[in-house]
Each structure stands twice: as C-alpha cells, then as structure tokens.
Amino acid sequence: MKDITIRNIRTFITAPQKVNLVVVKVETSEPELYGIGCATFTWRCKAVVTAVEEYLKPMLVGKSVHNIEDIWQSMMGSSYWRGGPVLNNALSGVDEALWDIKGKLAGMPLYSLFGGKCREGIAVYRHADGTTMDQVEDKINEYMEQGYRYIRCHLGLYGGNAGGSMQTMIHPENAPAGAYYHPKTYMQSVVKMFEQIRRDFGWDLEIMHDVHERLSPADTLNFAKELEPYKLFFLEDALPPEQAGYFKIIREQTSVPLAMGELFTSPAEWKTIVQNQWIDFMRVHVSDIGGLTPARKLAHFCEAFGVRTAFHGPNDLSPVGMAAQMHLDLSCTNFGIQEFSGFCEAEKAIFPGCPEVRNGYAYISDRPGIGIDFDEKEAAKYPYTDMDFGWLFSRLPDGTAVRP
Numbered sequence: 273m274k275d276i277t278i279r280n281i282r283t284f285i286t287a288p289q290k291v292n293l294v295v296v297k298v299e300t301s302e303p304e305l306y307g308i309g310c311a312t313f314t315w316r317c318k319a320v321v322t323a324v325e326e327y328l329k330p331m332l333v334g335k336s337v338h339n340i341e342d343i344w345q346s347m348m349g350s351s352y353w354r355g356g357p358v359l360n361n362a363l364s365g366v367d368e369a370l371w372d373i374k375g376k377l378a379g380m381p382l383y384s385l386f387g388g389k390c391r392e393g394i395a396v397y398r399h400a401d402g403t404t405m406d407q408v409e410d411k412i413n414e415y416m417e418q419g420y421r422y423i424r425c426h427l428g429l430y431g432g433n434a435g436g437s438m439q440t441m442i443h444p445e446n447a448p449a450g451a452y453y454h455p456k457t458y459m460q461s462v463v464k465m466f467e468q469i470r471r472d473f474g475w476d477l478e479i480m481h482d483v484h485e486r487l488s489p490a491d492t493l494n495f496a497k498e499l500e501p502y503k504l505f506f507l508e509d510a511l512p513p514e515q516a517g518y519f520k521i522i523r524e525q526t527s528v529p530l531a532m533g534e535l536f537t538s539p540a541e542w543k544t545i546v547q548n549q550w551i552d553f554m555r556v557h558v559s560d561i562g563g564l565t566p567a568r569k570l571a572h573f574c575e576a577f578g579v580r581t582a583f584h585g586p587n588d589l590s591p592v593g594m595a596a597q598m599h600l601d602l603s604c605t606n607f608g609i610q611e612f613s614g615f616c617e618a619e620k621a622i623f624p625g626c627p628e629v630r631n632g633y634a635y636i637s638d639r640p641g642i643g644i645d646f647d648e649k650e651a652a653k654y655p656y657t658d659m660d661f662g663w664l665f666s667r668l669p670d671g672t673a674v675r676p
C-alpha cells in the first residue's frame with residue numbers, strides 16, 4: 273500500500289445560518305486527495321480552532337493517513353488531561369476527515385466500508401415549536417404534509433411556560449436577567465399539549481419531547497409518569513449528565529422510552545446507563561465525543577444492550593457532520609432515529625452533496641468517503657458571527673441559575 277501522508281490541516285469557521293460551524297480540512301501528499309470533518313462546538317468555536325491549529329496540526333503533519341485508530345489514540349493522549357467538548361471536537365474534525373480520505377482511497381462511501389446498508393433511507397425527526405398551541409399544530413401539519421412521521425413537540429422555549437396553568441412567577445427583588453421558567457407550569461403545559469396533539473392528530477404520529485435537562489430528578493420522574501398515556505417515541509435528555517444515575521429509578525418506575533446523551537463527552541458517562549439498560553436511545557453529538565472512531569464503538573456497544581442510536585442533529589452541527597453520522601445511521605443495525613434540522617440554501621452551496629430528505633427519509637450521496645464537499649469561497653461569504661448566549665442562562669423563579 274502506497275504511503276500517503278498528511279501535508280496540511282486547515283480550519284474554517286463559517287456561519288451560513290448565523291450559527292458558527294467549524295470545518296477541518298486534511299490535505300495529503302497526493303495533490304488532489306483531501307478529507308473534511310466537522311469540529312463544530314459553536315459556543316467555543318475559536319478554542320476548537322486553536323486546539324487544531326496550535327496542537328494537533330504540528331503533531332500530525334507528515335504522519336500516514338492510513339492508521340486512523342492510532343492517530344485518534346495519539347491525539348487523545350497528547351494532552352494528558354483529555355476529553356471535553358473543545359478537545360473532542362478538534363479530534364473529530366481530523367478523525368472525520370481521515371475517514372473521508374479512507375473512503376476516497378477505497379472508492380467506497382463510508383457506510384459501505386462500515387459493513388454496508390442496513391436500510392435504504394434514514395428516518396428523521398423534526399422539531400415543531402411555537403408559543404401557542406395553534407402555532408405548534410400548524411408546524412406539525414406542515415411537517416406531516418412534507419411526509420415527516422416523527423415530530424418533537426414544544427410549547428415555548430426549552431422549559432417554556434407558554435400555555436400552562438397560571439402559576440405566577442414571582443421573582444425576588446433585584447433578580448438578574450435570564451431565561452426564567454417554572455418547572456411545574458412547564459410540566460403541566462407539556463402534558464396538556466400532548467393531550468391536545470393526540471386528540472387532533474390521532475395515534476399514528478410518533479411524538480417526542482426534549483426536557484433539555486431542565487428538571488430535577490424527582491420532577492422528571494413525575495413528568496415521565498404523567499406522559500405515559502400519550503405513548504411518546506421517546507422523552508429526550510430528561511436529566512443532566514451529572515444525574516444520569518437516576519435513570520435507574522425512572523426506568524424502574526415508568527414505561528416512557530428514554531433518550532439521553534447530547535451533552536455526553538466520555539465513555540465514563542454512558543457505560544453504566546447502557547450496560548444496565550436504563551435508557552433506550554443514545555443521542556450523543558458525534559463531534560462532541562471525538563468523531564466517527566468513538567461513535568462507531570459506542571453504536572456497537574449500544575447494540576449489545578438493545579439501545580438504539582438517535583444522534584444529535586441540531587443546526588449547530590455542520591452538514592459534513594450530519595452526513596458523516598448518517599453513514600453510521602445507514603450501516604448500524606441498532607439505528608433508531610436521526611434528528612434533522614434542515615439545510616438552508618447557503619449551506620447547500622457551501623457543502624455540495626448535502627444529504628437530501630424526501631418523505632421523512634434522509635438519503636446521503638453515494639460518492640466515496642463522506643460524500644460531501646466544502647466550497648471555501650462560498651464559506652468565506654458567511655464569516656464568524658457573535659452569537660446570543662441568552663437562552664443558555666436558565667433560571668428558576670427565585671433567580672437560581674439552572675445548568676442544563
């Protein structure tokens with residue numbers, strides 16, 4: 273096998289939807305051969321760029337592109353204190369680009385290298401939200417008309433209080449600004465929302481809801497029980513990662529299917545809940561755990577315990593990251609569902625070969641590797657943008673900060 277080495281590693285920030293995306297391009301000793309990967313940690317994107325350019329690039333230039341596992345392990349070990357979303361995203365950018373290169377060298381789309389298709393299309397779910405029930409139901413209708421059958425339903429923002437009972441939110445004097453919510457009002461409003469959705473849309477529609485780590489363990493348990501009659505496809509991120517041990521109690525007391533993990537960054541966080549079968553769906557953000565190399569291992573680990581995948585797919589994930597994980601969606605037998613947030617026209621121009629969705633199923637390009645390209649000139653039209661952190665400052669009525 274001809275040795276091919278890493279000639280250069282470049283990073284890009286582009287914000288076609290006013291959300292900073294980070295893309296890594298690995299160029300090789302073969303003039304036309306390169307790979308691209310997703311390193312998007314939107315809220316700390318400049319730190320990721322520094323990690324790639326100042327730390328990974330100097331240690332990787334000149335290394336063979338062939339040994340992805342060894343490169344991944346070396347990158348992970350090279351900081352001694354390892355992991356976390358900044359460093360994992362830096363690894364992911366390089367890792368996915370190396371898989372892209374491997375696919376191009378093999379002349380195969382990655383799903384084929386990973387063992388081939390388990391299904392022809394990837395079922396996706398969409399997010400329907402609004403501040404009134406009419407708005408939520410209009411969105412559900414719109415998605416259903418487009419052929420979607422899985423819809424995550426939300427009244428108000430995360431922890432939103434819209435439409436709930438009249439729990440007055442009284443703050444102490446001098447309470448700081450923030451995204452205030454009232455857990456009880458929130459829970460009541462969601463239960464009422466699903467009651468109405470089942471009445472108006474029947475029982476064929478698959479529905480889910482994202483708690484977004486906003487409830488205490490005891491509240492979550494009550495909430496899950498109250499949602500049982502509405503037959504959710506899953507309840508998402510019911511607890512923050514730090515409280516994941518409490519899934520044992522939820523699992524033992526309710527029948528609601530549980531999805532967890534968009535904030536996970538390390539096997540230490542998922543090992544116990546998977547091997548004890550406390551959850552049903554694993555929904556990590558693939559670049560936040562370090563890319564395709566660890567995601568393949570995680571998916572196979574989950575398979576052994578009957579846990580299905582539901583990888584994170586928000587708009588703070590680049591199309592290359594979405595396409596990369598869709599190769600796993602196609603080739604893992606324990607695929608469950610894929611979150612999908614749509615692509616805007618600018619994204620499609622920057623990333624030629626974006627996955628396409630028809631009738632609620634996503635299809636990826638059959639070209640070798642990840643099958644998606646990156647147009648640097650188009651990307652440069654949408655430079656780094658300052659983003660609003662406001663929605664992350666969640667507070668309880670008395671002003672206490674809630675860490676999602």
Ligand SMILES: O=C(O)[C@@H](O)[C@H](O)[C@H](O)CO
Binds near residue numbers: 484584585588611
């Ligand atoms: O599951 C989701 O899509 C959300 O939890 C988003 O990831 C979050 O709002 C940040 O993008």
Ligand SMILES: [Mg+2]
Binds near residue numbers: 482484508509534
């Ligand atoms: Mg979520």
